[in-house]
Amino acid sequence: MLTVTDRPVTEGAAATGEVSPEALLRRCVHCGFCLATCPTYRLLGEENDSPRGRLDLMAQFLDGGPSGPEALRHLDRCLECRACETTCPSGVAYHRVLAQVRPRLAVRHPRPLHRRLLRCLLGRLLPWPERTAALLDLAGHFAFLLPGGLRRRLPPRRLLPRRPPPAAPDLLVLGGCIQSVTHPQTNRDLATLLAAGGWSLEELEHPACCGALNAHLDQRPLAEDHMKAWIRTWEQRSRAVGRPLGILAVASGCALHLREYGDYFATDPAWGARARAFAAAVRDPAELVTPDQVRGLARHSPWRRLVFHVPCTLAHGLGTGERVRALLEAAGFTLLPDPDPWRCCGAAGAWSLLHPRLARRLLEARLARLPLAEADAIVTANLGCQLQLASGTDLPVVHWVELLGAAQVRGAAQGTSAGRRSR
Numbered sequence: 001m002l003t004v005t006d007r008p009v010t011e012g013a014a015a016t017g018e019v020s021p022e023a024l025l026r027r028c029v030h031c032g033f034c035l036a037t038c039p040t041y042r043l044l045g046e047e048n049d050s051p052r053g054r055l056d057l058m059a060q061f062l063d064g065g066p067s068g069p070e071a072l073r074h075l076d077r078c079l080e081c082r083a084c085e086t087t088c089p090s091g092v093a094y095h096r097v098l099a100q101v102r103p104r105l106a107v108r109h110p111r112p113l114h115r116r117l118l119r120c121l122l123g124r125l126l127p128w129p130e131r132t133a134a135l136l137d138l139a140g141h142f143a144f145l146l147p148g149g150l151r152r153r154l155p156p157r158r159l160l161p162r163r164p165p166p167a168a169p170d171l172l173v174l175g176g177c178i179q180s181v182t183h184p185q186t187n188r189d190l191a192t193l194l195a196a197g198g199w200s201l202e203e204l205e206h207p208a209c210c211g212a213l214n215a216h217l218d219q220r221p222l223a224e225d226h227m228k229a230w231i232r233t234w235e236q237r238s239r240a241v242g243r244p245l246g247i248l249a250v251a252s253g254c255a256l257h258l259r260e261y262g263d264y265f266a267t268d269p270a271w272g273a274r275a276r277a278f279a280a281a282v283r284d285p286a287e288l289v290t291p292d293q294v295r296g297l298a299r300h301s302p303w304r305r306l307v308f309h310v311p312c313t314l315a316h317g318l319g320t321g322e323r324v325r326a327l328l329e330a331a332g333f334t335l336l337p338d339p340d341p342w343r344c345c346g347a348a349g350a351w352s353l354l355h356p357r358l359a360r361r362l363l364e365a366r367l368a369r370l371p372l373a374e375a376d377a378i379v380t381a382n383l384g385c386q387l388q389l390a391s392g393t394d395l396p397v398v399h400w401v402e403l404l405g406a407a408q409v410r411g412a413a414q415g416t417s418a419g420r421r422s423r
Contacts, residue, residue, distance in 0.1 A: 034084035051084035079348035081312035127209040169202035177209030189405020212257035256317035286323035291330030298332030303376035311382035347388035
């Protein structure tokens with residue numbers, strides 16, 4: 001029987017999740033290395049739309065200096081891509097400072113009413129699959145009334161029959177609040193890939209998301225409700241099979257959030273240890289699929305030449321981008337060079353819906369530098385990036401799990417057909 005050994009919580013999780021923002025801010029030496037990779041600074045060229053500038057704004061607020069709605073507007077423009085943390089020589093945990101300070105600033109200087117209503121609407125609709133499905137159905141009926149950019153972003157709704165779960169799974173995978181509506185096949189393809197390595201997978205269907213969307217919208221109470229629900233679900237399923245089960249999410253943004261559950265409950269005596277145990281059980285699918293399992297699968301795919309878009313959450317959070325690249329190369333795909341792999345596509349969870357014009361400019365800048373004319377498809381590892389990229393190109397945009405899983409199914413089917421013909 002395969003088991004999942006405990007892995008350590010991501011560096012800093014739980015230990016620094018509730019360190020004071022003042023202490024985190026003191027690490028910044030204002031070197032400016034972060035400017036080169038910040039999407040909004042490179043797009044807008046304004047210091048206050050850079051990590052260094054935003055840290056200064058937050059420091060002024062914490063010191064009791066002048067602050068106002070303009071400061072919050074600059075903080076809201078941050079995509080939380082964490083590229084600045086990758087390039088920071090001082091190890092400033094920028095996203096932790098932002099998560100603690102921005103909600104406090106929003107209390108002192110509330111956002112405009114239309115902004116608050118939009119954030120509330122997104123936080124109350126998108127995390128629930130049934131509500132997302134109803135919203136997509138409604139938008140589909142009235143698509144002719146929508147602006148062209150928004151109309152192109154509407155993903156199709158897909159339905160798949162539910163499959164019975166294995167009696168004793170090794171791993172649990174989240175259905176995903178939006179993914180379960182727009183790309184339910186991805187988890188099926190993941191189950192196919194993992195089965196080749198001897199892993200059995202159970203997809204957990206839950207009426208809400210992992211909490212990432214609400215956390216990014218600074219709706220912490222709602223986010224924590226979702227997180228507690230998932231922790232309880234994992235504990236119940238683990239008790240049922242008599243061992244801790246591994247946890248997966250195919251969207252890298254969700255996987256990163258799951259790994260940081262311990263941060264959110266670092267000082268909570270009732271939930272801290274439970275959240276850390278949950279986070280320690282989270283895996284990225286690329287950590288479980290081996291190159292030998294996928295070797296040669298490219299010959300069963302309609303696409304051979306690929307552009308690999310590495311999501312920010314994969315590159316700067318999970319750190320498994322090179323693992324995915326190794327799997328694609330082992331499968332036999334040709335990965336075309338990406339001259340600017342650090343560029344963000346502008347998805348960033350709900351950010352693209354809150355800042356559609358900026359998101360469109362980031363997307364156009366991202367696509368303009370990719371060798372799309374030579375590619376058969378774009379492959380990525382995050383649902384938000386998948387939807388965002390698909391809205392700006394006619395090329396197929398697929399998750400790497402979908403790509404390899406579908407190729408494995410085709411290969412098995414072709415092998416079966418060949419065997420029948422030989423008889």
